[in-house]
Amino acid sequence: MLRLFDTAIGDLVEITPMTSGQFSMYVCGPTVYDVAHLGHGRYALVFDVLRRYLEWRGLKVRHVSNITDVDDKILERAEAENCSPAEVALEFEEKWFLTMDKLGVLRPHHIPHATEYIRQMISLIESLIKADVAYVGEDGIYFDTSKVSDYGLLARQSLDSLKAGARIAEKEFKRSPTDFVLWKFSEGSSWGWESPWGDGRPGWHTECVVMSVDLLGEEFDLHGGGLDLSFPHHENERAQAAVMHYKFSRHWVHNGFVMVGSEKMSKSLSNFTTLDELLHSTDPRAYRLLVVQSHYRSPLEVNPQTVSEASRALARLDATQQRVGETGANLDEAELDQTELAAFADAMDNDLDTPAATARLFELRSRINQLLDDGRVAEAANSCVTMAHLLEVLGLDLKGIWNGEITAEVQGLLDERAEARREKNYALSDRIRQEISALGYAVEDTSIGQKIKKIFEMPE
Numbered sequence: 080m081l082r083l084f085d086t087a088i089g090d091l092v093e094i095t096p097m098t099s100g101q102f103s104m105y106v107c108g109p110t111v112y113d114v115a116h117l118g119h120g121r122y123a124l125v126f127d128v129l130r131r132y133l134e135w136r137g138l139k140v141r142h143v144s145n146i147t148d149v150d151d152k153i154l155e156r157a158e159a160e161n162c163s164p165a166e167v168a169l170e171f172e173e174k175w176f177l178t179m180d181k182l183g184v185l186r187p188h189h190i191p192h193a194t195e196y197i198r199q200m201i202s203l204i205e206s207l208i209k210a211d212v213a214y215v216g217e218d219g220i221y222f223d224t225s226k227v228s229d230y231g232l233l234a235r236q237s238l239d240s241l242k243a244g245a246r247i248a249e250k251e252f253k254r255s256p257t258d259f260v261l262w263k264f265s266e267g268s269s270w271g272w273e274s275p276w277g278d279g280r281p282g283w284h285t286e287c288v289v290m291s292v293d294l295l296g297e298e299f300d301l302h303g304g305g306l307d308l309s310f311p312h313h314e315n316e317r318a319q320a321a322v323m324h325y326k327f328s329r330h331w332v333h334n335g336f337v338m339v340g341s342e343k344m345s346k347s348l349s350n351f352t353t354l355d356e357l358l359h360s361t362d363p364r365a366y367r368l369l370v371v372q373s374h375y376r377s378p379l380e381v382n383p384q385t386v387s388e389a390s391r392a393l394a395r396l397d398a399t400q401q402r403v404g405e406t407g408a409n410l411d412e413a414e415l416d417q418t419e420l421a422a423f424a425d426a427m428d429n430d431l432d433t434p435a436a437t438a439r440l441f442e443l444r445s446r447i448n449q450l451l452d453d454g455r456v457a458e459a460a461n462s463c464v465t466m467a468h469l470l471e472v473l474g475l476d477l478k479g480i481w482n483g484e485i486t487a488e489v490q491g492l493l494d495e496r497a498e499a500r501r502e503k504n505y506a507l508s509d510r511i512r513q514e515i516s517a518l519g520y521a522v523e524d525t526s527i528g529q530k531i532k533k534i535f536e537m538p539e
């Protein structure tokens with residue numbers, strides 16, 4: 080049975096789905112005012128792996144992840160770029176999904192947008208005012224955190240210590256530093272929606288309550304996101320849900336930060352400012368492998384060295400699969416190794432221990448090479464199919480086994496090179512060899528002419 084670390088309990092708990100055979104999860108999505116950074120990529124991958132694993136275990140998962148398209152940062156960018164907030168939001172939402180597609184992150188089943196839920200948010204805020212847990216301040220409507228007896232649960236701190244550590248920012252008119260805005264009055268800005276309290280915009284913490292309950296019901300299995308969301312965002316969601324007597328999320332799961340040189344990832348420190356920059360120079364599968372080789376709750380170190388190690392490890396997996404393919408073994412008839420499947424499930428059930436699961440897959444890879452060295456091809460084929468199957472559960476597809484086909488471009492270069500060699504123009508023939516190599520193929524000259532191979536091993 081799957082056990083995960085539940086932030087609300089502060090310990091590992093057994094995850095029993097609310098409805099047998101099903102699983103409902105809400106993962107807080109991006110605020111679309113800028114391109115995704117490495118931390119976004121990490122949380123998206125962590126919850127993608129969780130979803131894939133649950134589906135592999137036979138659960139029917141319902142995955143909801145929102146787009147926050149109302150936020151002051153969107154407005155600031157729109158003002159700076161002289162366009163509308165909706166245009167900014169649309170631009171960065173499109174970019175977000177392009178990046179997620181590169182990473183192979185499965186689309187959530189529902190992608191609610193905050194702007195589609197304004198009416199429901201107003202209605203929730205009205206209920207909170209009626210329940211006497213919200214008050215009207217000078218610049219907006221605030222939630223009174225002192226009215227929720229266990230406020231601070233997800234921060235694992237008491238209300239008093241949270242108050243002591245917080246301060247009221249300038250231009251905020253709240254009674255306590257932990258109180259949070261539910262509705263912000265529009266000040267001069269034209270961006271806002273009509274409400275019983277005048278034009279304004281909803282606060283961030285209200286949208287996820289409304290959208291999760293609408294799409295998953297008043298009680299659902301899991302609410303997740305990056306560790307930075309546990310407090311205040313998730314705690315503020317939980318506080319509103321508690322007042323409404325929603326059972327709300329049964330479990331709260333958070334992934335750790337991305338670190339660059341042992342400091343929390345930030346633009347100024349990062350070698351890869353954005354996720355796209357990293358993915359431009361690196362196989363997106365390598366970032367996924369790097370993420371799963373680290374435990375989801377641990378800090379993840381991303382630097383050129385860890386990225387290139389992951390790239391090389393990935394190339395070794397690809398190369399082993401290719402080696403098995405080259406034996407001509409019939410992989411369609413190979414059988415999955417049940418012992419390996421069980422060991423994989425054991426590791427994953429233990430708080431999603433993807434580092435242990437992947438370490439075992441690398442051991443399996445070494446065994447496959449040993450089996451091939453010993454000429455035990457059928458066993459190697461079974462192990463290889465098992466390895467590829469389990470990597471797929473982690474969202475990692477190995478490069479398909481090369482069937483010997485090459486593109487017209489490569490064939491053209493091969494023909495040119497053959498001509499150059501006939502003319503003994505070895506300088507030209509070497510240049511063409513380099514061009515072919517840049518396209519991912521190695522040429523060997525044999526007694527019967529040129530022989531071409533796909534390059535799977537990355538250069539050291």
Ligand SMILES: [Zn+2]
Binds near residue numbers: 108
């Ligand atoms: Zn949220």
